[in-house]
């Protein structure tokens with residue numbers, strides 16, 4: 001059975017994958033991607049980001065994002081929007097301009113409402129704010145925070161919710177998968193937003209893990225988020241290793257994937273799981289972490305690895 005079919009049978013909303021426009025010319029890849037029993041949810045790995053969608057102020061380009069959206073919606077699959085506000089992959093007009101606080105507010109509102117509005121009715125959930133925290137739990141000192149303090153988060157969430165009231169609005173981050181200072185900072189932020197009446201429907205746990213290092217508190221931590229009244233999603237799962245792959249590493253990776261799926265399975269408010277692409281052929285890992293790779297459940301030749309069986313075993 002396909003992974004999405006297994007997820008549905010286990011009571012989850014979806015099992016999905018990220019994908020990117022250049023990959024869509026690879027026909028063997030697309031044959032797996034388009035198996036709706038395998039992947040019931042799609043995320044654009046790049047083409048809905050700020051640099052791709054508003055490269056010049058007030059000039060919006062949705063062609064690439066629309067291609068990814070159509071992959072999902074044409075087949076009745078769920079779409080996750082990724083993302084509205086993030087300190088990376090920003091166009092230079094955002095990072096190198098000198099703007100007043102009022103101008104930055106307007107820039108965030110225009111970007112979020114135009115982007116989310118464009119996809120209105122097509123998106124299950126939006127990563128409205130991506131990676132707001134440093135690893136020590138302080139807020140990242142980016143162009144948005146420096147102008148507005150943490151208020152930028154509420155401004156973005158309100159604009160996104162107003163633009164598509166049926167889309168769930170999320171904050172997404174990494175190194176918040178286990179309990180600790182960064183997860184606590186996210187919990188405090190969610191509590192604060194809720195107390196102010198700011199819309200916040202979910203928290204995304206990216207889950208870019210290292211073989212053998214899945215946090216032991218993953219399930220407990222998800223329960224703590226859920227207790228705040230938000231849903232949880234595993235939004236960018238991969239489990240990387242220092243290359244070369246060995247049989248032992250692949251077996252540990254299988255166990256790690258199973259652990260992650262089992263944790264989501266154990267927590268009713270964990271709605272679904274997205275892998276950050278399904279094949280090592282197109283993984284972001286080797287480009288981001290020198291000497292590392294092998295992070296996905298399919299190998300570079302689109303052959304299933306032990307990790308695939310680990311996912312199956314987790315449901």
Ligand code: XIL
Pocket residue numbers: 045046130206236284
């Ligand atoms: C990555 C993409 O996969 C790469 O293609 C791109 O070069 C950099 O960004 N956390 C996120 C994602 O929220 O947007 C990132 O995606 C991976 C880390």
